[in-house]
Amino acid sequence: MFLLLSAFAATNPAAAATFTPNPAIDWPEWRGPTRDGIAAPGQDPPLEWNETNNVLWRVRLPGAGHGSPIVVGDRIYLATAEPGKPSQSVLSLDRETGNLVWQRVVHRGQPDPGKHSNSSAASSTVACDGRRLFINFLNQGAVHTSALDLDGHVLWQRKVCDFVTHQGFGSSPVLYESLVLVSADHPGGGVLAGLDRNTGEVAWSVPRPKIPNYATPAIIHANGRPQMVIGGCKLITSLDPANGKKLWEIDGSTEECVTTMASDGVRVFASGGYPRNHTVSVMADGSGQIAWQNNTRLYVPSPIVKDGHVFAVLDAGMAVCWKSDTGEELWKERLGGDFFASPVMVDNRIYATNVRGKTFVFEATPASFKIIAQNQLGDEAYATPAICGSRIYLRVAKRGDEREEFLYCVGTKSKSEPKS
Numbered sequence: 001m002f003l004l005l006s007a008f009a010a011t012n013p014a015a016a017a018t019f020t021p022n023p024a025i026d027w028p029e030w031r032g033p034t035r036d037g038i039a040a041p042g043q044d045p046p047l048e049w050n051e052t053n054n055v056l057w058r059v060r061l062p063g064a065g066h067g068s069p070i071v072v073g074d075r076i077y078l079a080t081a082e083p084g085k086p087s088q089s090v091l092s093l094d095r096e097t098g099n100l101v102w103q104r105v106v107h108r109g110q111p112d113p114g115k116h117s118n119s120s121a122a123s124s125t126v127a128c129d130g131r132r133l134f135i136n137f138l139n140q141g142a143v144h145t146s147a148l149d150l151d152g153h154v155l156w157q158r159k160v161c162d163f164v165t166h167q168g169f170g171s172s173p174v175l176y177e178s179l180v181l182v183s184a185d186h187p188g189g190g191v192l193a194g195l196d197r198n199t200g201e202v203a204w205s206v207p208r209p210k211i212p213n214y215a216t217p218a219i220i221h222a223n224g225r226p227q228m229v230i231g232g233c234k235l236i237t238s239l240d241p242a243n244g245k246k247l248w249e250i251d252g253s254t255e256e257c258v259t260t261m262a263s264d265g266v267r268v269f270a271s272g273g274y275p276r277n278h279t280v281s282v283m284a285d286g287s288g289q290i291a292w293q294n295n296t297r298l299y300v301p302s303p304i305v306k307d308g309h310v311f312a313v314l315d316a317g318m319a320v321c322w323k324s325d326t327g328e329e330l331w332k333e334r335l336g337g338d339f340f341a342s343p344v345m346v347d348n349r350i351y352a353t354n355v356r357g358k359t360f361v362f363e364a365t366p367a368s369f370k371i372i373a374q375n376q377l378g379d380e381a382y383a384t385p386a387i388c389g390s391r392i393y394l395r396v397a398k399r400g401d402e403r404e405e406f407l408y409c410v411g412t413k414s415k416s417e418p419k420s
Helices: none
Strands: 002-004 055-061 070-072 075-081 087-094 100-108 132-139 142-149 154-162 174-176 179-184 191-196 202-207 218-222 225-232 235-239 246-251 267-272 278-283 290-294 304-306 309-313 318-323 329-334 344-346 349-353 358-364 369-376 386-388 391-399 403-410
Touching (some): 087 132, 100 132, 100 154, 142 179, 154 191, 218 267, 225 267, 329 369, 344 386
Parallel strands (some): 002 055
Antiparallel strands (some): 075 087, 087 100, 142 154, 191 202, 225 235, 235 246, 344 349, 349 358, 386 391
16 A cells, blocks of 8 residues: 655644553554564564565655654654755654644744755654653754653754754653653763653753764663663763763773663673774672673664574674673674664574665574574665564655655564554
């Protein structure tokens, strides 16, 4: 099914329900239901697909963006910015059909796509708590976080800080208890902040060094407590996500990081790519002890940690597995192409999409690596896939006379996707 989305397709959207996202069948924020790139177990998304096989629907999206889709209840949400129009928006699509439910302009003015050729004015991923949607945009020289209800009405907006653009902005909001957490590192001196989800009031704010950085914070549970961790600005930083109190911080990361950190419950893993390639494992107890490190360029795609092992897809198209305690490399295999999207894991299968729109499906265990399939959709892909309800949601672009973006729903027609 092919659908052309219009900003005017839904003038009277039906009221959306309020509910708690279901980790088994929803993908409510960046890195998924458990915020670690690991999809709910027991799913069976397709291994192979193309334009005519296992595509349940596709829709043409207005505008452009690199933010990933999220899926909650019977809706899909994603951010977009339309070239030639001074606005940034959130889209709501029907999960079953791809039909546009609503499009809400969040900002009018001066969207900032960044100075890097691979940046966009809508690179943040929406987060949903079942009642509200949260999104970050860089607009008119400042980073703003906005909250919308599930019908697309803007509830509040908060200017997080002024922003000096280096390459661009793409950090996504992170949900923790009653707060939405935001990072906005930049050469003018950024902040890490916790905002009240109901009002947008600043619950806490921590200043950051005057260094560009692009990472989204991670919420992990390590050393017996929740920690908000982020790499970059020449630091690896751990804060109490409830109040912003510094738990520990060490020198040791690079200046610029894009990846969201991960943890095995004992150690945390950070990586960056400027001014040097650096992947490092640090004990999460505040001792500052480095467990292991190497000079691997894991700059943009975030790693996955599962059962004592780190699985990663490197920017240059290699898949690798390290032991999380020692950093021993168990295998390293070539996929092909460059990667900006992060891999997603379902049981022992990893789905990884390269910049040219090819998704590699491979078995990944500590013992072995095995390519299962290679699937092409579109010509370009920067957004990380969402996998839930045994379906895959892929945001890709096609290059012709004009660049056009599409959202694909990949699944098996004989299988009925469960409802929330």
